[in-house]
Amino acid sequence: MLTIRLRRVGTTKKPHYRVVVIESSVARDGRFVEIVGHYDPCVDPELFHVKPERVAYWVSKGARLSDTVRTLLVRNSAENAATEAAEQLASPVEKLGDSDGDKSQVST
Template identity: 50%
Template structure:
């Protein structure tokens, strides 16, 4: 089963996240099929860049959203880069 979820990157105590399409059984930072956005909670305000059309494509292919990615999509509905 495919999932759209966050993959953690960055240094210790300075995380940023990529929104990735990945097989559910693989590790959090495992090999992803596609990067469909980024999320940086450390900037003030947080920066979110989501490729809405690619997310809709993968959901149409049967991918499920993680809880956190679902919340990000609800909070930031714009597909262009947004400073939250």
């Protein structure tokens, strides 16, 4: 069975992880099928990047997500949704501010 999980790379006490599709019976750092992302917990904020279309593809083929990868995906999608929502809220405010400025100049 295929699993999407973390593979440790990096140096001693400075871990960096690759998100890989791997057979579940293979060792953590063993032969993998595909690299679908990476995770760096040592930077602030944590860097987590995946190829969502490849993750979706492998999940559709029956691959399971490890608990850690699932948690990171949920956290990352929540942060992306919050960022997008903030950008959408900021855009109309700027447009309203511009149009209000035009109306104040026209007043008598």
